[in-house]
Amino acid sequence: MAIKTEPMFLNLGPVHPSTHGVFRMRALVDGEVITDIEPVFGYLHRGIEKLAEGKSYRQFLPLSDRLDYVSSMNNNMAYVMAVEKLAGIEVPQRAEYIRVIMAELQRIIAHLLAIGSFFNDMGTFFTPFFYMFIQKEKITDLFEMVCGQRLLYNYMRFGGVSHDLPPEFIPALTRFLDEMPAEIKKYERLLAENEIVLARSKNVGVLTREMAINASAAGPVLRASGVNWDIRKDDPYSIYDRLDFTVPTGTNGDCYDRYRVRVEELTQSLNIIRQAVDGLPKGKVLNPVPLRFRPSSGEVYSHIEGNKGELGFHVISDGSDKPYRIHVRAPSFINLTALRNMLIGWKLADAIIIFGSIDICLGEVDR
Amino acid sequence: MMELLLLPASIRSDVPFGYWWHLLIFGLGIITLLLTSVIIFIWLERRLVGRFQLRHGPNRAGPFGLLQSVADVIKILTKEDIIPSRADKLVFWMAPVIAFTPVVLMLGVVPVADGALLADLNIGILFVVAISSITSLGVFMAGWSSYNKYSLLSAMRTVAQLVSYEMPLILSMVGVVILTGSLSLNEMVKAQSVPFILLQPAGFFIFFTASLAEINRTPFDLLEADSELVAGYNIEYSGMKFATFYLTEYCEAIVLATLTATLFLGGWQGPWLPPMIWLLLKIGLVFCGIVWIRATLPRLRIDQVMNFAWKFLLPLAILNLLVTSLSVIFWPAAPAWASGLINLGMLAVFILTYSKFFKPGGKTVAV
Numbered sequence: 001m002a003i004k005t006e007p008m009f010l011n012l013g014p015v016h017p018s019t020h021g022v023f024r025m026r027a028l029v030d031g032e033v034i035t036d037i038e039p040v041f042g043y044l045h046r047g048i049e050k051l052a053e054g055k056s057y058r059q060f061l062p063l064s065d066r067l068d069y070v071s072s073m074n075n076n077m078a079y080v081m082a083v084e085k086l087a088g089i090e091v092p093q094r095a096e097y098i099r100v101i102m103a104e105l106q107r108i109i110a111h112l113l114a115i116g117s118f119f120n121d122m123g124t125f126f127t128p129f130f131y132m133f134i135q136k137e138k139i140t141d142l143f144e145m146v147c148g149q150r151l152l153y154n155y156m157r158f159g160g161v162s163h164d165l166p167p168e169f170i171p172a173l174t175r176f177l178d179e180m181p182a183e184i185k186k187y188e189r190l191l192a193e194n195e196i197v198l199a200r201s202k203n204v205g206v207l208t209r210e211m212a213i214n215a216s217a218a219g220p221v222l223r224a225s226g227v228n229w230d231i232r233k234d235d236p237y238s239i240y241d242r243l244d245f246t247v248p249t250g251t252n253g254d255c256y257d258r259y260r261v262r263v264e265e266l267t268q269s270l271n272i273i274r275q276a277v278d279g280l281p282k283g284k285v286l287n288p289v290p291l292r293f294r295p296s297s298g299e300v301y302s303h304i305e306g307n308k309g310e311l312g313f314h315v316i317s318d319g320s321d322k323p324y325r326i327h328v329r330a331p332s333f334i335n336l337t338a339l340r341n342m343l344i345g346w347k348l349a350d351a352i353i354i355f356g357s358i359d360i361c362l363g364e365v366d367r
Numbered sequence: 368m369m370e371l372l373l374l375p376a377s378i379r380s381d382v383p384f385g386y387w388w389h390l391l392i393f394g395l396g397i398i399t400l401l402l403t404s405v406i407i408f409i410w411l412e413r414r415l416v417g418r419f420q421l422r423h424g425p426n427r428a429g430p431f432g433l434l435q436s437v438a439d440v441i442k443i444l445t446k447e448d449i450i451p452s453r454a455d456k457l458v459f460w461m462a463p464v465i466a467f468t469p470v471v472l473m474l475g476v477v478p479v480a481d482g483a484l485l486a487d488l489n490i491g492i493l494f495v496v497a498i499s500s501i502t503s504l505g506v507f508m509a510g511w512s513s514y515n516k517y518s519l520l521s522a523m524r525t526v527a528q529l530v531s532y533e534m535p536l537i538l539s540m541v542g543v544v545i546l547t548g549s550l551s552l553n554e555m556v557k558a559q560s561v562p563f564i565l566l567q568p569a570g571f572f573i574f575f576t577a578s579l580a581e582i583n584r585t586p587f588d589l590l591e592a593d594s595e596l597v598a599g600y601n602i603e604y605s606g607m608k609f610a611t612f613y614l615t616e617y618c619e620a621i622v623l624a625t626l627t628a629t630l631f632l633g634g635w636q637g638p639w640l641p642p643m644i645w646l647l648l649k650i651g652l653v654f655c656g657i658v659w660i661r662a663t664l665p666r667l668r669i670d671q672v673m674n675f676a677w678k679f680l681l682p683l684a685i686l687n688l689l690v691t692s693l694s695v696i697f698w699p700a701a702p703a704w705a706s707g708l709i710n711l712g713m714l715a716v717f718i719l720t721y722s723k724f725f726k727p728g729g730k731t732v733a734v
Contacts, residue, residue: 010516017597032520032669123666125585130420196586196665348520349595349668 005030010348014043018121018352021362025343025355032347037340041333044366052326056292057083058158060326065152067328068364070113073106073143074306076156081237082302082313083158087295095160095285096239101173101276102146102155103304104269105139108180110307111220111262111269112136114359118259119191121356122200128191135183138176145169158293160286170277177274184266192263201255205342205354208253215338218331219309220261221358225253231305238304243275255357262359292321308332308359328367332360393485397474404650405617406436411651412658419662440610448606451514458512463604463611466505469498470618477625478553480635480642491552492544495626496537499581502619503529506590509612510600521599524589524669531676532580532587538684539573542691543630556634561703564631568707569687569714571631573680575656578626580672582619585661587672624653683717 013024022043028036048067052060064079065072077099084091091099113136116129140150145166147155155162191197207217212225222229230247232240248264250257297319303312309331318324335358342358343351410425410433417424425432450459473495475485488494503525510522544550546566547558555563564571580587591599601612628634628649635642667675690713694706701709 008516010520018595029520031523119665123585123588124664125416125661127420127662130422134421194665196667199671200665200668347668347670349589349666352595 007035012351014040018356020117020356020360021365023355023360023362023365025351027343027348027351029348032349034343034346034348034351037343037351039336039339042366044362046367048367049326049328052323054322056321057087057295057323058291060323061157062152062154065154066363067330067367068110068306068308068311068332068361069151070361071106071110071307072151072153073102073155074110074304074311076153077103077238078302078304078306078311079313080156080158081304082300082315083295085302086298086300086315086317087158087289087293089159089289090287091160092284092287093239093281094164094283097276097280098161098165098285099156100238100240100243101273101280102143102153102161104273104276105142107269107307108266109136109139110359111266114220114307115187115259115262118255118353118356118359119197121353122197128187131183131187131190135180142169142173142176145172157286157289159289160284162286164285170280173273173277177270177277180270181267184263188263192260198256200350200353201259201357203252204255204350205346205357206252206254207338207342211338211341212253215334215341217309217335217338219306219335220258220265221309221335223247224250224257224261226251231303231310235303237302239276240272242279243272245272245275255353258357258359294319294321297324303329306331308361308364309335328364330364330367332362332364333367336360336365390485393475397485398471401471401474401618401621402614404621405614406440407433408617408621408654409436409439411654412661415655415658416662419659443610443613444607446606446609448608449603451603453514454603455512455514458508459603460608462505462509462512463608463615464505465508466502467611467615467618469501470615470622472498473622474625476552477629478556478635479646481553481557483642484553487551487553490550492540492550492555492630495552496533496540499622500529500533502615503581505615506600509604513600513603515603517596517598518600518602521590521596521602525600527669528580528583528587528589528672531673532577532680535573535676535680535684536577536581538681538688539570539577540630542567542570542687545688545691545695552629552634556629556636559633559636562631562633562636565707566703567631567687567691567710569683569710569717570691571627572714573684573687574630575627577676577680578623579657579660580676582616582623584620584657586664586667588661588666589669589672620654620657621650624650624657627653679721683714686713686717 007028007030010027010029011024012027013019014022019025024040024043026038026040027034046066048063051063055063061076061079064075067075083089112132116132119128120126143153144150146169147153147163149155207221207225209225209227212222212227217225218229226249228247228249231237232245233247245268248261248268250261295317297317299314299316301312301314303310305311310329311331312329314327314329315323316325339355339358342354346354413435414424414432425435428434428438450456476488476491476494478484478487506525507522510518510525543555543563546563547555549555549558579585583590590596591601596602601609604612625646628646632649632653634649635646637645640648687710690709694701694709698705
């Protein structure tokens, strides 16, 4: 005999410990099972794209930090590259190498946070989170050495980077590179084969290859579904064509694969940084660019592989010193496209970790 | 004081008003000891979890942060007591009391030395089982009366979890009862010339796991799963009523540790030190184990919790009961190592067989 049940609306967010910011999901739940879900965006909307229209190209640079605030370096790099492409600015080789080092360090930070909070959502009471935070702090120290900031770096400039590396940076970085593989091994030993982790995340929240492509997902979310697509490989920018690394992919597209892909990418990022440090050329780091420059009118789209996926900037110039329009292709936002399909039919507890495994940053979703 | 406490129950008839003195001493003793040990155990848990997470834990208030819990108590007692306007007020008021009282009552049948206990009931263990379920009723009342969807979900989980875990818990105790031949906790401790954990490793495993679920500790802390249900059943409680729930939670953990120590670790028995110190040491040891589990493991999903109880623990408990009864009947003079080995072998065979059929992950529910 089937018991007559009544669905109930459950408001997850905007103030909820597991929504990674102020995301809101209006879930229709039947007991524990989610039957329908409606994501509600916009609680962190700051109008960054509109603000850009009133600022000069350089003035927008600090705002790009504030898109995905755990990957400021990547945002800087994507924006700076777009404007350089628009205005035809050359970048010294040393600056390219430094940018890649910074971007990959930033990727490690973001992935550590993503993995840590993924396990938090799974209910590990912050322990993996703290383990990963300790390593994250070491990278933050490195960033502080370079640019004096610990969260919003504003480090890259049109035509290079703002400062050269201080002399103590490379030894400290080498020390970090030497100890990080052991740390990753430790996370693996503690978490990767844990029975409860497997039970909670294997085959949970499957995003099939077709669904992932149709939803134009990118980054670890796409790669976990078995699509080998990494802009660093497939549309190389900066110096990535000179570096040797592999693109880890998953097979099932479940939460566990998304977590695995991120862990593998940690190792690959370390690999890239090592090569970049070895090949770091001497020379200047910044080509002089006038404070207010006027690119000729036209439009340009430039993308990089951000830590959450394809991070693209579409910049339109009308020939003045201010951009006519800037649009950000925010990977967090676009990765959420498939959210509803991924969540329906799962239990409430699954919904939280599926959502966590997509790894979004609200600063980027709402902009 | 110590001598008075440790006097056997027979003192009642020797001194005038002996029965009432006995009640007074033990009643006061249990309540003071429980409340003070809650404060110490909260401190201990926070410090230990801090160490597990590579941080310090509270260390500012008082020596080693010992006064932190006192400060928290003062803070929580001075908070405003809020009752939601749509709450069922009477039930809302009664819930903390109903949850807290049985936990204290359970300690009344636990001996701190030979014959030194509040009431040497000849059905001691049955009393514990009967009383312990009432706490869940209080939790359910709290979740139901709060008029909050999160706490309602939490309340439903309480019922499901209680029904599932009561059975293996009781069956695992029956193994001990069979070995002792008595339901009285005092007799059980006296029968443990070899601690029952060595004779009944499987029984200990079932008992400990099931009681972790009974007291809602990781990995079964679904009631207050903070990443899903924010705070669970006590989400609408504040001030003293919240403190009562918090107290209940820790008292339950302490009572569980006490029962584990009494049933499986030899209770107050031990060389050199006074019996009560031995009991306290064992309680502390078990509690540290609970904290260790909390700091390490992720949380299970509700259906996995159910599966674990009905498809794994319950058959294992029945098997354990069967094997124990058979060995008591057919080989009553079995040496300790032999019965321990039989039990361990049974546990190993069962787990290996079970793991053949166990598949991690989950599936969606068709909606």
